[in-house]
Amino acid sequence: MADRYLGLTATAPGRFLTRRLGLPQPAALRRWSPQHPSLDGGLLHLTAGTSALDLAPVLARTGLTAAASDPAAVVLDATGVRDVDTLAEVHAALHPVVGSVAASGRIVVLGAPLDAGDHHRAAVQQALEGFTRSLGKEIGRGRTVNLVRLTDAAAAESTLRFLLSPKSAYVSGQVIGVGAGPVGEADAVDRDRPLAGRTALVTGAARGIGEAVAETLARDGARVVVLDVPQAEPDARRVADRLGGRALALDITAADAGERIAAELPDGLDVLIHNAGVTRDRRLVNMPADRWSSVLDVNLASVLRTTDALLAEGALRPGGRIVATASIAGLAGNAGQTNYGASKAGVAGLVRALAPRALAEHGVTVNAVAPGFIETRMTAAVPLLIREAGRRMNSLAQGGLPVDVAETTAWLAHPASGAVNGQVVRVCGQSLLGA
Numbered sequence: 001m002a003d004r005y006l007g008l009t010a011t012a013p014g015r016f017l018t019r020r021l022g023l024p025q026p027a028a029l030r031r032w033s034p035q036h037p038s039l040d041g042g043l044l045h046l047t048a049g050t051s052a053l054d055l056a057p058v059l060a061r062t063g064l065t066a067a068a069s070d071p072a073a074v075v076l077d078a079t080g081v082r083d084v085d086t087l088a089e090v091h092a093a094l095h096p097v098v099g100s101v102a103a104s105g106r107i108v109v110l111g112a113p114l115d116a117g118d119h120h121r122a123a124v125q126q127a128l129e130g131f132t133r134s135l136g137k138e139i140g141r142g143r144t145v146n147l148v149r150l151t152d153a154a155a156a157e158s159t160l161r162f163l164l165s166p167k168s169a170y171v172s173g174q175v176i177g178v179g180a181g182p183v184g185e186a187d188a189v190d191r192d193r194p195l196a197g198r199t200a201l202v203t204g205a206a207r208g209i210g211e212a213v214a215e216t217l218a219r220d221g222a223r224v225v226v227l228d229v230p231q232a233e234p235d236a237r238r239v240a241d242r243l244g245g246r247a248l249a250l251d252i253t254a255a256d257a258g259e260r261i262a263a264e265l266p267d268g269l270d271v272l273i274h275n276a277g278v279t280r281d282r283r284l285v286n287m288p289a290d291r292w293s294s295v296l297d298v299n300l301a302s303v304l305r306t307t308d309a310l311l312a313e314g315a316l317r318p319g320g321r322i323v324a325t326a327s328i329a330g331l332a333g334n335a336g337q338t339n340y341g342a343s344k345a346g347v348a349g350l351v352r353a354l355a356p357r358a359l360a361e362h363g364v365t366v367n368a369v370a371p372g373f374i375e376t377r378m379t380a381a382v383p384l385l386i387r388e389a390g391r392r393m394n395s396l397a398q399g400g401l402p403v404d405v406a407e408t409t410a411w412l413a414h415p416a417s418g419a420v421n422g423q424v425v426r427v428c429g430q431s432l433l434g435a
Protein backbone atom coordinates (compact mmCIF):
# COMPACT_ATOMS: atom_id res chain seq x y z
CA MET A 1 0.00 0.00 0.00
CA ALA A 2 1.72 3.22 -1.18
CA ASP A 3 2.25 6.00 1.33
CA ARG A 4 0.26 8.73 -0.48
CA TYR A 5 1.00 11.36 2.17
CA LEU A 6 4.75 10.93 1.53
CA GLY A 7 4.05 11.53 -2.17
CA LEU A 8 1.94 14.60 -1.35
CA THR A 9 4.61 16.23 0.83
CA ALA A 10 7.18 15.66 -1.92
CA THR A 11 5.31 18.19 -4.12
CA ALA A 12 5.61 21.97 -3.61
CA PRO A 13 1.85 22.62 -3.13
CA GLY A 14 1.57 19.57 -0.86
CA ARG A 15 4.47 20.75 1.24
CA PHE A 16 2.99 24.26 1.48
CA LEU A 17 -0.42 22.96 2.51
CA THR A 18 0.79 20.41 5.06
CA ARG A 19 3.17 22.96 6.60
CA ARG A 20 0.36 25.48 6.97
CA LEU A 21 -1.73 22.82 8.68
CA GLY A 22 1.15 21.92 11.00
CA LEU A 23 1.23 18.32 9.73
CA PRO A 24 4.33 16.09 9.75
CA GLN A 25 6.99 16.77 7.10
CA PRO A 26 8.62 13.47 6.21
CA ALA A 27 11.88 13.82 4.26
CA ALA A 28 12.66 11.52 1.33
CA LEU A 29 15.23 9.18 2.85
CA ARG A 30 18.43 8.47 0.92
CA ARG A 31 18.91 4.70 0.92
CA TRP A 32 21.83 2.62 -0.30
CA SER A 33 22.08 1.76 -3.97
CA PRO A 34 25.05 0.65 -6.10
CA GLN A 35 25.03 4.14 -7.64
CA HIS A 36 24.78 5.80 -4.24
CA PRO A 37 26.78 3.68 -1.80
CA SER A 38 27.84 6.37 0.66
CA LEU A 39 26.69 9.60 2.27
CA ASP A 40 26.80 12.84 0.25
CA GLY A 41 29.52 14.71 2.05
CA GLY A 42 32.29 14.54 4.59
CA LEU A 43 32.76 13.48 8.17
CA LEU A 44 33.37 15.73 11.16
CA HIS A 45 35.10 14.07 14.12
CA LEU A 46 34.51 15.83 17.44
CA THR A 47 35.52 14.96 20.99
CA ALA A 48 34.05 15.78 24.38
CA GLY A 49 36.25 15.10 27.40
CA THR A 50 39.54 13.26 27.04
CA SER A 51 39.21 10.10 24.99
CA ALA A 52 41.48 7.05 24.93
CA LEU A 53 39.91 5.66 21.74
CA ASP A 54 42.06 5.19 18.65
CA LEU A 55 39.32 6.32 16.33
CA ALA A 56 41.08 8.06 13.45
CA PRO A 57 42.18 4.92 11.52
CA VAL A 58 38.71 3.40 11.85
CA LEU A 59 37.00 6.57 10.62
CA ALA A 60 39.49 6.79 7.75
CA ARG A 61 38.33 3.35 6.59
CA THR A 62 34.69 4.48 6.35
CA GLY A 63 35.67 6.11 3.04
CA LEU A 64 34.27 9.48 4.16
CA THR A 65 36.62 12.42 3.80
CA ALA A 66 37.18 14.82 6.68
CA ALA A 67 34.85 17.83 6.54
CA ALA A 68 35.44 21.09 8.34
CA SER A 69 31.93 22.39 7.60
CA ASP A 70 28.50 21.22 6.35
CA PRO A 71 29.21 17.55 7.14
CA ALA A 72 27.07 14.59 6.09
CA ALA A 73 28.25 12.73 9.18
CA VAL A 74 29.36 13.76 12.64
CA VAL A 75 31.02 11.41 15.10
CA LEU A 76 31.15 12.82 18.61
CA ASP A 77 33.47 10.83 20.83
CA ALA A 78 32.00 11.31 24.32
CA THR A 79 33.63 8.25 25.90
CA GLY A 80 35.72 10.64 28.02
CA VAL A 81 32.70 12.39 29.54
CA ARG A 82 32.92 11.69 33.28
CA ASP A 83 31.12 14.55 35.04
CA VAL A 84 28.58 17.28 34.43
CA ASP A 85 31.30 19.73 33.43
CA THR A 86 32.66 17.51 30.64
CA LEU A 87 29.07 16.70 29.62
CA ALA A 88 28.82 20.41 28.74
CA GLU A 89 31.45 19.74 26.07
CA VAL A 90 28.83 17.63 24.24
CA HIS A 91 26.69 20.73 23.95
CA ALA A 92 29.69 22.91 23.08
CA ALA A 93 30.82 20.53 20.33
CA LEU A 94 27.47 19.94 18.62
CA HIS A 95 25.62 23.22 19.17
CA PRO A 96 27.54 25.13 16.47
CA VAL A 97 27.38 22.37 13.81
CA VAL A 98 24.09 20.56 14.24
CA GLY A 99 22.18 22.97 12.02
CA SER A 100 24.58 22.46 9.12
CA VAL A 101 24.47 18.63 8.98
CA ALA A 102 23.27 17.60 5.51
CA ALA A 103 19.79 16.14 4.90
CA SER A 104 19.78 12.35 5.52
CA GLY A 105 23.02 12.94 7.44
CA ARG A 106 24.19 10.98 10.45
CA ILE A 107 25.20 11.88 13.98
CA VAL A 108 26.84 9.09 15.95
CA VAL A 109 27.65 9.71 19.60
CA LEU A 110 30.19 7.38 21.15
CA GLY A 111 29.80 6.57 24.83
CA ALA A 112 31.53 4.35 27.37
CA PRO A 113 29.90 1.28 28.95
CA LEU A 114 27.93 2.23 32.05
CA ASP A 115 30.19 1.90 35.09
CA ALA A 116 28.26 0.91 38.21
CA GLY A 117 31.32 1.68 40.39
CA ASP A 118 31.35 5.41 39.54
CA HIS A 119 27.89 6.90 39.84
CA HIS A 120 28.97 10.34 38.58
CA ARG A 121 30.38 8.86 35.40
CA ALA A 122 27.41 6.49 35.05
CA ALA A 123 25.03 9.43 35.40
CA VAL A 124 26.58 11.47 32.61
CA GLN A 125 27.13 8.44 30.37
CA GLN A 126 23.44 7.57 30.82
CA ALA A 127 22.70 11.23 30.09
CA LEU A 128 24.05 10.63 26.59
CA GLU A 129 21.04 8.36 25.93
CA GLY A 130 18.53 11.07 26.77
CA PHE A 131 20.58 13.50 24.73
CA THR A 132 20.78 11.20 21.69
CA ARG A 133 17.11 10.32 21.72
CA SER A 134 16.01 13.92 22.18
CA LEU A 135 18.23 15.15 19.37
CA GLY A 136 16.92 12.33 17.15
CA LYS A 137 13.39 13.55 17.75
CA GLU A 138 14.11 17.18 16.89
CA ILE A 139 16.73 17.07 14.14
CA GLY A 140 14.46 16.33 11.14
CA ARG A 141 15.29 16.30 7.38
CA GLY A 142 15.88 12.54 7.38
CA ARG A 143 18.87 12.88 9.70
CA THR A 144 19.49 10.19 12.30
CA VAL A 145 21.19 10.18 15.70
CA ASN A 146 22.47 7.03 17.41
CA LEU A 147 24.67 6.19 20.39
CA VAL A 148 27.30 3.45 20.36
CA ARG A 149 28.81 2.28 23.65
CA LEU A 150 32.28 0.87 23.14
CA THR A 151 35.77 0.48 24.56
CA ASP A 152 37.64 -0.54 21.42
CA ALA A 153 37.29 1.47 18.21
CA ALA A 154 38.48 -1.37 15.94
CA ALA A 155 35.79 -3.70 17.31
CA ALA A 156 33.15 -1.13 16.34
CA GLU A 157 34.32 -0.62 12.75
CA SER A 158 31.53 -2.59 11.06
CA THR A 159 28.97 -0.82 13.26
CA LEU A 160 30.31 2.64 12.49
CA ARG A 161 30.45 1.85 8.79
CA PHE A 162 26.79 0.82 8.89
CA LEU A 163 25.62 3.81 10.92
CA LEU A 164 27.64 6.24 8.79
CA SER A 165 26.13 4.97 5.53
CA PRO A 166 22.80 5.21 3.66
CA LYS A 167 22.12 1.62 4.78
CA SER A 168 20.98 2.82 8.23
CA ALA A 169 18.38 5.26 6.83
CA TYR A 170 15.58 4.08 9.17
CA VAL A 171 17.67 3.41 12.30
CA SER A 172 17.56 6.33 14.72
CA GLY A 173 17.52 6.91 18.47
CA GLN A 174 19.27 3.60 19.13
CA VAL A 175 21.80 2.68 21.79
CA ILE A 176 24.08 -0.07 20.53
CA GLY A 177 26.63 -1.82 22.71
CA VAL A 178 29.79 -3.13 21.07
CA GLY A 179 32.03 -5.47 23.06
CA ALA A 180 35.80 -5.56 23.03
CA GLY A 181 35.92 -8.54 20.68
CA PRO A 182 36.32 -10.89 18.99
CA VAL A 183 36.08 -8.53 16.06
CA GLY A 184 35.81 -11.11 13.32
CA GLU A 185 37.67 -10.97 10.04
CA ALA A 186 37.61 -7.22 9.36
CA ASP A 187 40.61 -7.20 7.06
CA ALA A 188 40.10 -10.54 5.34
CA VAL A 189 36.59 -9.92 4.06
CA ASP A 190 35.68 -8.71 0.60
CA ARG A 191 34.18 -5.24 1.10
CA ASP A 192 31.54 -5.71 -1.60
CA ARG A 193 30.70 -9.36 -0.90
CA PRO A 194 31.46 -9.89 2.81
CA LEU A 195 29.32 -13.05 2.96
CA ALA A 196 30.96 -14.74 -0.03
CA GLY A 197 31.29 -18.47 0.62
CA ARG A 198 28.74 -18.38 3.44
CA THR A 199 25.33 -19.96 3.62
CA ALA A 200 22.41 -17.99 5.05
CA LEU A 201 18.99 -19.41 5.86
CA VAL A 202 16.09 -16.97 6.16
CA THR A 203 12.75 -18.19 7.53
CA GLY A 204 9.57 -16.69 6.11
CA ALA A 205 11.49 -15.43 3.07
CA ALA A 206 8.87 -15.97 0.34
CA ARG A 207 7.76 -12.35 0.70
CA GLY A 208 7.90 -9.17 2.78
CA ILE A 209 10.81 -8.46 5.07
CA GLY A 210 12.22 -11.99 4.75
CA GLU A 211 12.43 -11.69 0.98
CA ALA A 212 14.31 -8.39 1.32
CA VAL A 213 16.67 -9.96 3.87
CA ALA A 214 17.41 -12.87 1.52
CA GLU A 215 18.01 -10.44 -1.32
CA THR A 216 20.38 -8.25 0.72
CA LEU A 217 22.36 -11.22 2.06
CA ALA A 218 22.64 -12.53 -1.51
CA ARG A 219 23.87 -9.08 -2.62
CA ASP A 220 26.53 -9.44 0.09
CA GLY A 221 27.61 -12.74 -1.44
CA ALA A 222 25.76 -15.35 0.64
CA ARG A 223 24.23 -18.52 -0.76
CA VAL A 224 20.67 -18.12 0.48
CA VAL A 225 18.17 -20.73 1.57
CA VAL A 226 14.64 -19.36 1.30
CA LEU A 227 12.51 -21.17 3.86
CA ASP A 228 8.74 -20.79 3.98
CA VAL A 229 5.60 -22.85 4.59
CA PRO A 230 4.72 -25.45 1.90
CA GLN A 231 1.73 -23.30 0.74
CA ALA A 232 4.18 -20.51 -0.13
CA GLU A 233 6.58 -22.79 -2.03
CA PRO A 234 5.98 -21.23 -5.48
CA ASP A 235 6.85 -17.79 -4.11
CA ALA A 236 9.82 -19.14 -2.18
CA ARG A 237 11.09 -20.84 -5.34
CA ARG A 238 10.66 -17.62 -7.33
CA VAL A 239 12.72 -15.69 -4.75
CA ALA A 240 15.37 -18.42 -4.57
CA ASP A 241 15.69 -18.63 -8.36
CA ARG A 242 16.10 -14.88 -8.65
CA LEU A 243 18.85 -14.91 -6.00
CA GLY A 244 20.63 -18.04 -7.18
CA GLY A 245 19.72 -19.76 -3.93
CA ARG A 246 17.46 -22.63 -2.99
CA ALA A 247 13.97 -22.89 -1.55
CA LEU A 248 13.09 -25.02 1.45
CA ALA A 249 9.39 -25.76 2.02
CA LEU A 250 9.04 -26.31 5.74
CA ASP A 251 6.67 -25.19 8.45
CA ILE A 252 9.04 -23.82 11.08
CA THR A 253 6.68 -24.93 13.85
CA ALA A 254 7.35 -28.61 13.04
CA ALA A 255 8.80 -30.27 16.14
CA ASP A 256 11.82 -31.48 14.15
CA ALA A 257 12.31 -28.33 12.00
CA GLY A 258 15.85 -27.77 13.31
CA GLU A 259 16.91 -31.35 12.61
CA ARG A 260 15.40 -31.18 9.13
CA ILE A 261 17.25 -27.97 8.33
CA ALA A 262 20.49 -29.55 9.55
CA ALA A 263 19.82 -32.62 7.36
CA GLU A 264 19.14 -30.39 4.32
CA LEU A 265 22.41 -28.50 4.88
CA PRO A 266 24.99 -31.19 5.66
CA ASP A 267 27.86 -28.70 5.18
CA GLY A 268 26.40 -26.46 7.87
CA LEU A 269 25.16 -22.93 8.05
CA ASP A 270 26.76 -19.55 8.77
CA VAL A 271 23.83 -17.19 9.10
CA LEU A 272 20.44 -18.06 10.57
CA ILE A 273 17.70 -15.43 10.28
CA HIS A 274 14.54 -16.08 12.27
CA ASN A 275 12.15 -13.85 10.37
CA ALA A 276 8.94 -15.91 9.99
CA GLY A 277 6.21 -14.35 12.08
CA VAL A 278 2.44 -14.03 12.31
CA THR A 279 -0.14 -11.82 14.00
CA ARG A 280 -3.56 -12.90 15.27
CA ASP A 281 -4.77 -9.69 16.91
CA ARG A 282 -7.57 -9.56 19.49
CA ARG A 283 -7.85 -7.93 22.87
CA LEU A 284 -7.12 -10.46 25.61
CA VAL A 285 -10.77 -10.47 26.68
CA ASN A 286 -11.76 -11.78 23.22
CA MET A 287 -8.74 -13.95 22.51
CA PRO A 288 -9.33 -17.69 22.28
CA ALA A 289 -6.47 -20.00 23.25
CA ASP A 290 -5.70 -20.99 19.66
CA ARG A 291 -4.99 -17.38 18.65
CA TRP A 292 -2.58 -17.17 21.57
CA SER A 293 -0.82 -20.46 20.92
CA SER A 294 -0.44 -20.11 17.14
CA VAL A 295 1.36 -16.77 17.53
CA LEU A 296 3.54 -17.98 20.39
CA ASP A 297 4.39 -21.12 18.43
CA VAL A 298 5.55 -19.41 15.21
CA ASN A 299 7.13 -16.31 16.74
CA LEU A 300 8.81 -17.71 19.85
CA ALA A 301 8.62 -21.47 20.47
CA SER A 302 9.89 -22.37 16.99
CA VAL A 303 12.71 -19.84 17.32
CA LEU A 304 13.76 -21.42 20.62
CA ARG A 305 13.41 -24.99 19.28
CA THR A 306 15.26 -24.53 15.99
CA THR A 307 18.02 -22.45 17.59
CA ASP A 308 18.58 -25.13 20.25
CA ALA A 309 18.52 -27.94 17.69
CA LEU A 310 20.89 -26.24 15.24
CA LEU A 311 23.36 -25.32 17.98
CA ALA A 312 23.17 -28.83 19.47
CA GLU A 313 23.76 -30.41 16.05
CA GLY A 314 26.79 -28.14 15.52
CA ALA A 315 25.10 -26.96 12.33
CA LEU A 316 26.10 -23.34 12.88
CA ARG A 317 29.74 -22.95 11.99
CA PRO A 318 32.10 -20.91 14.22
CA GLY A 319 31.86 -17.24 13.20
CA GLY A 320 28.16 -17.87 12.68
CA ARG A 321 25.43 -15.32 13.18
CA ILE A 322 21.88 -15.65 14.46
CA VAL A 323 19.52 -12.72 13.96
CA ALA A 324 15.99 -13.04 15.33
CA THR A 325 13.08 -10.73 14.65
CA ALA A 326 11.47 -8.95 17.57
CA SER A 327 9.15 -5.96 17.18
CA ILE A 328 8.57 -2.62 18.84
CA ALA A 329 5.20 -4.10 19.86
CA GLY A 330 7.21 -6.45 22.08
CA LEU A 331 9.20 -3.59 23.60
CA ALA A 332 6.46 -1.00 24.03
CA GLY A 333 3.30 -3.13 24.03
CA ASN A 334 0.37 -2.70 21.67
CA ALA A 335 -3.39 -2.93 22.24
CA GLY A 336 -4.81 -6.11 20.73
CA GLN A 337 -1.41 -7.78 20.63
CA THR A 338 -0.87 -9.43 24.02
CA ASN A 339 0.04 -12.63 22.16
CA TYR A 340 2.29 -10.95 19.62
CA GLY A 341 3.85 -8.59 22.18
CA ALA A 342 4.60 -11.52 24.48
CA SER A 343 6.18 -13.51 21.66
CA LYS A 344 8.37 -10.64 20.49
CA ALA A 345 9.47 -9.65 24.00
CA GLY A 346 10.34 -13.33 24.41
CA VAL A 347 12.62 -13.08 21.37
CA ALA A 348 14.46 -10.17 23.00
CA GLY A 349 14.84 -12.21 26.20
CA LEU A 350 16.16 -15.20 24.27
CA VAL A 351 18.74 -13.03 22.50
CA ARG A 352 20.05 -11.35 25.63
CA ALA A 353 20.35 -14.59 27.60
CA LEU A 354 21.75 -16.82 24.87
CA ALA A 355 24.23 -14.37 23.32
CA PRO A 356 27.16 -14.73 25.76
CA ARG A 357 26.82 -18.52 25.91
CA ALA A 358 26.45 -19.02 22.15
CA LEU A 359 29.56 -16.91 21.57
CA ALA A 360 31.60 -18.70 24.23
CA GLU A 361 30.51 -22.22 23.31
CA HIS A 362 29.93 -22.00 19.54
CA GLY A 363 31.59 -18.77 18.35
CA VAL A 364 28.17 -17.59 17.20
CA THR A 365 26.65 -14.16 17.87
CA VAL A 366 22.95 -13.75 18.64
CA ASN A 367 21.17 -10.44 18.03
CA ALA A 368 17.69 -9.20 17.18
CA VAL A 369 16.18 -6.59 14.94
CA ALA A 370 12.99 -4.97 16.22
CA PRO A 371 11.10 -3.45 13.30
CA GLY A 372 8.66 -0.62 13.80
CA PHE A 373 6.12 0.20 11.10
CA ILE A 374 7.44 -1.41 7.91
CA GLU A 375 5.52 -1.24 4.62
CA THR A 376 4.57 -4.88 3.97
CA ARG A 377 1.48 -6.99 3.43
CA MET A 378 1.29 -7.37 7.23
CA THR A 379 0.93 -3.60 7.75
CA ALA A 380 -1.18 -3.08 4.58
CA ALA A 381 -3.82 -5.15 6.38
CA VAL A 382 -3.93 -2.71 9.32
CA PRO A 383 -7.06 -0.44 9.35
CA LEU A 384 -6.45 2.91 7.59
CA LEU A 385 -6.37 5.29 10.56
CA ILE A 386 -4.14 3.05 12.66
CA ARG A 387 -1.91 2.53 9.62
CA GLU A 388 -1.61 6.28 9.07
CA ALA A 389 -0.80 6.83 12.77
CA GLY A 390 1.78 4.02 12.65
CA ARG A 391 3.47 5.61 9.67
CA ARG A 392 3.70 9.10 11.15
CA MET A 393 4.42 8.35 14.81
CA ASN A 394 8.18 8.26 14.50
CA SER A 395 10.95 10.82 14.17
CA LEU A 396 11.17 10.32 10.40
CA ALA A 397 7.35 10.61 10.02
CA GLN A 398 7.12 7.67 7.60
CA GLY A 399 7.08 3.89 7.51
CA GLY A 400 10.26 1.96 6.89
CA LEU A 401 10.83 -0.38 3.95
CA PRO A 402 11.70 -4.08 4.18
CA VAL A 403 15.18 -3.21 2.92
CA ASP A 404 15.79 -1.12 6.06
CA VAL A 405 15.37 -4.22 8.22
CA ALA A 406 17.43 -6.19 5.70
CA GLU A 407 20.37 -3.77 5.80
CA THR A 408 20.37 -3.87 9.61
CA THR A 409 20.32 -7.66 9.49
CA ALA A 410 23.20 -7.66 6.99
CA TRP A 411 25.29 -5.51 9.35
CA LEU A 412 24.63 -7.94 12.23
CA ALA A 413 25.41 -10.89 9.92
CA HIS A 414 28.66 -9.32 8.70
CA PRO A 415 31.80 -11.36 9.43
CA ALA A 416 33.38 -8.28 11.07
CA SER A 417 30.45 -7.78 13.49
CA GLY A 418 31.69 -10.39 15.97
CA ALA A 419 31.82 -7.83 18.79
CA VAL A 420 28.12 -7.00 18.41
CA ASN A 421 26.33 -9.57 20.53
CA GLY A 422 23.11 -9.69 22.53
CA GLN A 423 21.78 -6.46 21.02
CA VAL A 424 18.15 -5.71 20.16
CA VAL A 425 18.28 -3.01 17.51
CA ARG A 426 15.09 -1.21 16.58
CA VAL A 427 14.53 -0.37 12.94
CA CYS A 428 11.67 2.01 13.55
CA GLY A 429 12.66 5.53 12.51
CA GLN A 430 12.69 6.19 16.27
CA SER A 431 9.08 5.27 16.87
CA LEU A 432 7.31 7.24 19.55
CA LEU A 433 6.16 3.90 21.00
CA GLY A 434 8.50 2.81 23.74
CA ALA A 435 11.95 4.24 24.38
Ligand code: NAD
Binds near residue numbers: 204278328370374375
Ligand atom coordinates in the same frame (compact mmCIF):
# COMPACT_ATOMS: atom_id res chain seq x y z
P1 NAD B 1 4.70 -11.26 6.14
O1 NAD B 1 3.42 -11.77 6.67
O2 NAD B 1 4.67 -10.41 4.90
O3 NAD B 1 5.71 -12.47 5.87
C1 NAD B 1 5.92 -13.47 6.84
C2 NAD B 1 6.39 -14.72 6.14
O4 NAD B 1 6.56 -15.73 7.14
C3 NAD B 1 5.37 -15.26 5.13
O5 NAD B 1 6.00 -15.56 3.90
C4 NAD B 1 4.81 -16.49 5.82
O6 NAD B 1 4.40 -17.50 4.91
C5 NAD B 1 6.04 -16.93 6.64
N1 NAD B 1 5.63 -17.82 7.74
C6 NAD B 1 4.59 -17.66 8.60
N2 NAD B 1 4.50 -18.74 9.40
C7 NAD B 1 5.48 -19.59 9.04
C8 NAD B 1 5.89 -20.87 9.49
N3 NAD B 1 5.21 -21.49 10.46
N4 NAD B 1 6.95 -21.47 8.91
C9 NAD B 1 7.60 -20.85 7.91
N5 NAD B 1 7.27 -19.63 7.43
C10 NAD B 1 6.22 -19.01 7.99
O7 NAD B 1 5.38 -10.48 7.35
P2 NAD B 1 6.50 -9.33 7.39
O8 NAD B 1 5.82 -8.04 7.58
O9 NAD B 1 7.45 -9.50 6.27
O10 NAD B 1 7.19 -9.68 8.78
C11 NAD B 1 8.38 -10.43 8.90
C12 NAD B 1 8.80 -10.44 10.36
O11 NAD B 1 8.95 -9.11 10.84
C13 NAD B 1 7.79 -11.11 11.29
O12 NAD B 1 8.48 -11.80 12.31
C14 NAD B 1 7.05 -9.94 11.87
O13 NAD B 1 6.47 -10.25 13.11
C15 NAD B 1 8.15 -8.94 12.01
N6 NAD B 1 7.71 -7.55 12.07
C16 NAD B 1 7.09 -6.94 11.02
C17 NAD B 1 6.70 -5.62 11.13
C18 NAD B 1 6.06 -4.87 10.01
O14 NAD B 1 5.77 -3.69 10.16
N7 NAD B 1 5.82 -5.48 8.85
C19 NAD B 1 6.90 -4.93 12.34
C20 NAD B 1 7.51 -5.58 13.39
C21 NAD B 1 7.93 -6.89 13.24
